[in-house]
Amino acid sequence: MVAQGFIVDLNKPLVFQVGHLGEAYQDWVHQPIPGKESPRYFESDFWERLTRTKWWVIPIVWLPVVCWSISKSVRFGYAYPQIALMVAFGILIWTLLEYTLHRFLFHIKTKSYWGNTLHYLLHGCHHKHPMDGLRLVFPPTATAILLLPFWNLVKFIFTPSIAPALFGGGLLGYVIYDVTHYYLHHGQPSMAMQRNLKKYHLNHHFRIHNKGFGITSSLWDRVFGTLPQSKAAARSP
Known part of the structure; x- marks a missing residue:
């Protein structure tokens, strides 16, 4: 049962509070708190630690897996240009997956207690903080839990010689995505392209959360018509 007028106490663990917001959750979670503090999610120290990850852990853990996976295709005798094309295709597949997950799963509308709770853990927490x-x-x-079904799907669709390089490319795309995401929030880009990408992503957080679903590029937003308008274009009649 949803408590009418329920207010989340930001000084207490958040995860099991947000479900009580019911239909008000969507409005609440998209009113960002821009400070750099790291709120507590769980009473349990064990579960709390599992929610916190430093950005540099991602390349340390997954780049060796990327190299191992790509090397399996190299052993089939493919030339390096062929391997590079497979890896590039894997990265391209990841960018589409990145867009699709962000648009249709991470921004799914919820209002039930457990729907709100799971959404907050998956992505809502990032929009709030x-x-x-x-x-x-x-x-x-x-990530490791999710990789197994993706690996099995790639093996099912592609040949044993091509699948490892494609999977490695997709995993490399994920690594690029995660470190880019961190940089867009905390880096100070000097190049125009990087500054534009940062502006594009922060617009998604602070101005128009139902558009701009790419992270590493705006490619699929352009393809599917979800590229947000600039402020100047939005103001024009």
Whole structure:
């Protein structure tokens, strides 16, 4: 039962509070708190530690897996240009997956207690506290659980010689995505392209959360018509 007028106490663990917001959850979670503090999610220290990950853990854990996976295709005798094309295709597949997950899963509308709770853990927490530096990348434990079905799907669709390089490329795309995501929130880009990408992503957080679902590029937003308008274009009649 949803408590009418329920107010989340930010000084207490958040995860099991947000479900009580019911239909008000969507409005609440998209009103960001821009400070860099890292709120507590769980009473349990064990579960709390699992939610916090430093950005550099991602390349340390997953780049060796990327290299191992790509090397399996190299052993089939493919030339390096062929391997590079497979890896590039894997990265391209990841960018589409990145967009699709962000748009249709991470921004799913919820209003039930457990729906709100699970959404908050998955992505809502990031929109509420977008500058929380310890929760900007995906915990490796959760990633490892998700990788198994993706690997099995790639093996099912592609040949044993091609699948490892494609999977390695997709995993490399994920690593690029996670470290880019951290950089867009906490880095100070000097190049125009990087500054534009940062502006594009922060617009998604602070101006128009139902558009701009890419992270590493705006490619699929352009393809599917979800690229947000600039402020100047939005103001024009």
